[in-house]
Amino acid sequence: MTELASRTETHTPTGTTHLLEVDDIRLSFKGVKAIDGVSFHVDEGELFAIIGPNGAGKTSIFNSINQLYRPQQGDIRWKGRSLMGLKPNKTAELGIARTFQNIALFPHMTVVENILTGRHIRMKTSWVAGALWVGPAKREEIANRAKVEDIIDFLEIEQWRKHPVGMLPYGVQKRVELGRALAMEPELLLLDEPVAGMNLEETEDMARFILDIQDELGIAMILVEHDMGLVMDIADRVMVVDFGRKIAEGTPDVVQKNPDVIKAYLGEEFEGAE
Amino acid sequence: MRGRPLLFTSYEADQALMPTTTKKVALTVFLVALVLVPVYDVIPFAPDFLAKDDWLKVLTNVMIFAIGALGLNILTGLAGQVSLGHAFFMGLGAYTAAALGAPEGPLVGLGLPMWIWLPAAAVVPALVGVLVGPTAVRVRGLYLAIVTLGLVFIGEYLFRNTESWTGGSQAGRTFPRFQFRFWKEEEPLVDFSRKGEWFGIELSNEAKTYILLLGFAIVATLIAKNIQRTRVGRAFQAIRDRDIAAEVMGVDEFRYKLLAFGISSAFAGVSGALLASFVGRTIPERWDLLLSVQFIAIILIGGAGTVTGTLMGALFVIALPRVVQDFTAWLSDKIDAGEGIIAKVGDVFIATSGDDFGIVNTLPGTGPGLSVFQLNLVIYGLLIIVFLIFEPLGLYGIWLRVRNYWKGWPFTY
Numbered sequence: 001m002t003e004l005a006s007r008t009e010t011h012t013p014t015g016t017t018h019l020l021e022v023d024d025i026r027l028s029f030k031g032v033k034a035i036d037g038v039s040f041h042v043d044e045g046e047l048f049a050i051i052g053p054n055g056a057g058k059t060s061i062f063n064s065i066n067q068l069y070r071p072q073q074g075d076i077r078w079k080g081r082s083l084m085g086l087k088p089n090k091t092a093e094l095g096i097a098r099t100f101q102n103i104a105l106f107p108h109m110t111v112v113e114n115i116l117t118g119r120h121i122r123m124k125t126s127w128v129a130g131a132l133w134v135g136p137a138k139r140e141e142i143a144n145r146a147k148v149e150d151i152i153d154f155l156e157i158e159q160w161r162k163h164p165v166g167m168l169p170y171g172v173q174k175r176v177e178l179g180r181a182l183a184m185e186p187e188l189l190l191l192d193e194p195v196a197g198m199n200l201e202e203t204e205d206m207a208r209f210i211l212d213i214q215d216e217l218g219i220a221m222i223l224v225e226h227d228m229g230l231v232m233d234i235a236d237r238v239m240v241v242d243f244g245r246k247i248a249e250g251t252p253d254v255v256q257k258n259p260d261v262i263k264a265y266l267g268e269e270f271e272g273a274e
Numbered sequence: 275m276r277g278r279p280l281l282f283t284s285y286e287a288d289q290a291l292m293p294t295t296t297k298k299v300a301l302t303v304f305l306v307a308l309v310l311v312p313v314y315d316v317i318p319f320a321p322d323f324l325a326k327d328d329w330l331k332v333l334t335n336v337m338i339f340a341i342g343a344l345g346l347n348i349l350t351g352l353a354g355q356v357s358l359g360h361a362f363f364m365g366l367g368a369y370t371a372a373a374l375g376a377p378e379g380p381l382v383g384l385g386l387p388m389w390i391w392l393p394a395a396a397v398v399p400a401l402v403g404v405l406v407g408p409t410a411v412r413v414r415g416l417y418l419a420i421v422t423l424g425l426v427f428i429g430e431y432l433f434r435n436t437e438s439w440t441g442g443s444q445a446g447r448t449f450p451r452f453q454f455r456f457w458k459e460e461e462p463l464v465d466f467s468r469k470g471e472w473f474g475i476e477l478s479n480e481a482k483t484y485i486l487l488l489g490f491a492i493v494a495t496l497i498a499k500n501i502q503r504t505r506v507g508r509a510f511q512a513i514r515d516r517d518i519a520a521e522v523m524g525v526d527e528f529r530y531k532l533l534a535f536g537i538s539s540a541f542a543g544v545s546g547a548l549l550a551s552f553v554g555r556t557i558p559e560r561w562d563l564l565l566s567v568q569f570i571a572i573i574l575i576g577g578a579g580t581v582t583g584t585l586m587g588a589l590f591v592i593a594l595p596r597v598v599q600d601f602t603a604w605l606s607d608k609i610d611a612g613e614g615i616i617a618k619v620g621d622v623f624i625a626t627s628g629d630d631f632g633i634v635n636t637l638p639g640t641g642p643g644l645s646v647f648q649l650n651l652v653i654y655g656l657l658i659i660v661f662l663i664f665e666p667l668g669l670y671g672i673w674l675r676v677r678n679y680w681k682g683w684p685f686t687y
Contacts, residue, residue, distance in 0.1 A: 066522055092524030104519035106512050108579065117508045121524035127533065130504030131497045133291075141504055145285040184523065 017080040019044045019220055020096075020188055025064055025074030027057075027244075034060040035071065036244035042188065042222060047214050049223040049235035053264060057244040058224040059101060062190050065222075066091050066098060093121050097186035099177045101193045101224075107166030111157060111176050114165055115148045118183030122147075151179045155209060171202040178209060182217070189213065189221045195230060203227065207234055232256065240264065291499065308488055312481035327480040332596045334484045337491040338548045340588035343572040344498040344581065345541020350570075351579035352507055353534035354514025356415065358566045359422035360542050362429035365561030366402055367395035367543025368449065368550035369439055375450030375551075382439050387455040395547035396540040403539030404532055411531035426563050433558035446557035449550040452483055487548060494541065499581045501537065510534055511579070571654045575661050576668045583670030590669060595650045602634055602646055 018041035027035040035057045042048045050058050063069040065076055067088050076083045078094055086094075097118075105114055123144055129137035152158055155175045160168055165176055174194060181189055194210065195203040207230055213219050225231050231238060232252040240248040240261045248258040255261055279295060282288040292298045312330060314320035323329055346360050375391030376383035410421050434443045441447030452466035466482040477485075501507045509530045512520035521527050550556045568591060576587020605620040624634050634649050644652065665671045 068518060068522070087526065088518075088521040089524045089526045092522055098522045100519065104516045106515035106519070108515055109508070109511055113508055113511075117512050117520075117523055117525075120505060120509060120512075123505045125505065127501065127504070127506035127537075130506055131501045133496075133500045133504070137504060141289060142285045145289055149285070180523070 018042065018077075019046075019079060020065070020222075021075075021077040021080075022061070022065070023075040023077065025061075025071040025076060027060055027064055027069055027071040033244050034069075035064065037074070038241060038244070038246050039074075040239050040246065040249060042220055044187070044220055045214065045218050046220050047210070047223065047234060047236045048221065049225065049231045049238045050241060051225065051228070051231055051238060052241040056241045058241060059192055060244075061241075062098065062192055062222070062224065065096065065190060092184060095184075095187035096190065097181035097184040097188070098190040099174075099181050099192055099194060101196065103170075103173045103177055105165045105173055105177050105180065108164060110162050110164055111152070111160050111168070111179075112145070112148055112162065114176055115151055115179045115183045116144060118180040119144045119147060121184060148183060151182050154182070154212070155179045171198055171205075174198070174202075174206065175209070178206075182213065182219075186219060189219050191221055191223045191225075193225055194223070195225065195227050203230060210234060289503070291503075305492070309485065312477060312484060313475060325481075327478055329596070330478075330480040330484045332593055334480070334487050334552060335549075336589050336592045337484070337487040338545055338552060339568070339572060339592050340491050340585050341494040341548065342542050342545030343569050343576070343584045343588050344494050345538040345545065346569045347573050347578065347581065347584040348498060348501060348510065348541070349534045349538035351573055351584070352502060352510040352514060353531060354510075355411070355531060355534060356419045356570075357410075357422040357535075357538070358419050358563065358570070359410075359425035359429075360538075360569045361561045361563065361565035362425045363399040363403060363539040363542035364546025364549065364565065365429055365433055365558070366399040366539075367546035368556065368561070369433065370398040370543065371395040371547035371551065372447060372449045373439060376448060377450075381441055381447050385458055387457060388450065388453065391450055392544065392547060395543045397543075399543030399546075400536045400540040404536045407532040407535040408528075410535065411528060423563070426561075426566055430558060430562055433561060440558045443558060446555050446560075448555050449547075449553075451554075452486055452551060483552065487552070490544075490548065494544070495581060495585065498541075498584075502581060506530070506533065514579075568654075571658055574658050574668060577670030578666075578668065580667070580670045582673070583668050586669040586673070591654070594653065595646070598650055598653065599646050602649075 020042040022038060022040050024037050024039050025035055026033070026037055038057070038061060040048070050061065052058055060069060064071045065083070067083060067086050067090075070085070078091075078096070083091055083094075106117060109117070123140055125137040125140050130141075152161060155178060157172060157175055157179065160172055160176070165173055168176065178191075178194065191210070195206045198206065210221065210223070211234060214221065223231065223235060235252055237250060238248075238252050238255045239246060240255060240258070242264040247260045247264060248255050250258075280293075282293070287293065292301060310317065310320075311324050311333060314325035315322040324333065342360065342364060346357065349355050349357050371391045371394070373382045374384050374386045374394050375388065377385045406425065410418055410425075413421055433440045437445075439447075453462035454464040454466075455462050466486045467479050469476070469478045469482070471477070472482070509520065509525045512523060512525055513527055513530055517527055546561070550560075572587035572591045573584055574587070575590055576585070577583025602624060605616070606624050608614070608617045609620050609624060611617065634644050634646065661668050667674065
């Protein structure tokens with residue numbers, strides 16, 4: 001933490017501190033510009049959506065927040081402190097959870113074990129205590145098992161509790177992954193295409209869970225999604241990116257009317273032909 | 275809950291090691307059966323051949339290899355890091371034990387009691403594992419296998435050239451015996467290396483050693499199982515299945531890979547020390563690649579990532595040579611008698627005299643065909659391939675299928 005404390009001094013947050021502030025980050029892979037100067041902020045309890053065509057850099061933004069990618073320029077601040085240069089697992093400890101576009105569950109473990117893995121940062125006993133199954137470790141395991149049950153209940157996946165997740169249907173796996181992220185008790189949840197490939201019913205279930213997370217748990221979320229109907233219905237604010245640049249930001253109805261957004265999604269009318 | 279063994283009413287019951295009564299009873303019966311092996315010759319209907327000293331030795335070896343394999347299972351099965359360096363850490367454990375526990379003499383030996391040399395045989399390899407770990411955990415998959423392969427050869431070279439510790443090539447050295455002492459007193463408190471009477475039963479030294487190592491194997495199994503089902507075990511498996519997701523969950527990949535290396539090396543060290551002490555005298559060449567491969571065979575044949583599978587694998591791989599040997603001996607007896615279909619078929623496979631053709635040659639010395647030892651290697655290799663292709667969960671997978679079949683019987687699911 002001392003490392004973190006010294007970082008904060010170099011940044012004097014201007015005005016009010018947001019939960020997450022992304023400040024003009026630029027990320028390129030050998031000349032390919034994945035993110036080309038994107039800035040935005042997310043406040044506590046807010047549901048912020050990022051949309052944009054394929055390859056616009058949405059997932060790269062997520063990976064930068066997690067510090068899986070290291071942007072060459074710019075800054076990402078968490079409650080006023082810079083996240084830049086931290087190990088990915090430190091971002092988790094600070095309270096940032098994440099789901100993946102292509103499900104990244106641990107396929108050989110059961111639903112309970114997967115969600116318990118999400119409890120990793122909330123558990124403290126050493127591996128020695130665990131190996132000997134002595135008092136504190138045993139109590140902690142059992143207490144966290146109970147927490148997992150709350151999440152299983154919240155996401156309505158009771159019937160799959162003891163199944164290895166690799167064998168579960170796609171929609172259920174998406175829910176388990178959400179559960180694993182929730183188990184971390186995060187303050188910010190990064191949802192990478194939570195309803196991709198889902199049918200209407202599954203999508204609506206997921207939308208309900210996302211709204212419940214916002215209302216009941218008060219967790220802020222960044223949602224990357226291609227399902228425009230869903231995004232426009234549930235997001236508080238929307239940011240549109242294209243070719244690594246931000247082209248619009250605002251409430252859903254404002255963004256929908258933005259000519260640049262329409263251009264990015266529908267293409268430009270050919271005006272040269274009179 | 276009577277009649278509903280899988281209906282748990284507390285999280286403690288849900289997470290128990292032995293959640294159902296059936297499992298508890300089966301395990302108790304199994305453990306009692308294991309403890310009683312040395313007196314099978316007086317128990318009616320028991321397989322009395324197991325109580326013979328040479329078979330007890332085979333079973334003792336199974337226990338020793340099980341301990342080492344449980345360690346490799348944590349590294350390879352749980353954390354997913356393939357290591358061929360297990361033999362090196364076993365050697366390290368063995369020589370640590372020798373330096374501390376062997377009686378003073380021409381070679382390094384402090385004559386310290388077992389409660390010092392055995393834990394030290396875990397700690398020293400673990401520390402070395404954590405020291406060399408950072409180089410190894412940067413690479414993954416095949417590259418890691420190659421790096422750890424190098425470790426075996428470096429180790430063998432070191433062991434051969436530190437003669438005051440290891441006795442040097444071909445000569446070897448003696449290792450401390452299984453004796454419990456407080457300190458360096460003359461008469462040991464409990465002596466497992468000499469025959470004697472326990473609770474009114476006359477036991478050979480093989481029988482006593484077997485019981486001691488059975489105890490160690492049980493403790494090692496419990497530790498391995500607890501590691502697997504608690505926080506650290508889940509972190510290992512998370513790294514194995516999806517390393518990026520694991521990191522984003524807050525698992526420090528580097529730290530946990532290193533930890534897996536350390537724990538695995540500790541198990542290997544204990545296993546090596548026990549093996550050397552059990553054999554009594556060992557040359558540096560004992561800790562070679564073949565030994566590492568045997569451990570890989572154990573966890574792959576048994577079922578990587580499962581404790582039960584690892585134990586089954588240890589029994590299978592270590593007892594197999596003995597079974598093959600007994601079988602070929604039995605077959606050549608039949609051939610010599612020259613009767614029946616068994617003799618005719620067996621004759622094709624086994625060469626019993628110098629000019630006889632056979633795939634397997636039981637005669638001492640060289641000749642056409644494979645020796646029993648080579649036959650074992652061929653069988654290991656075949657089994658690893660067969661299991662990898664047809665049953666990746668190994669013997670444990672087969673066991674699961676049999677168990678689930680009978681669970682639902684007479685229905686198919």
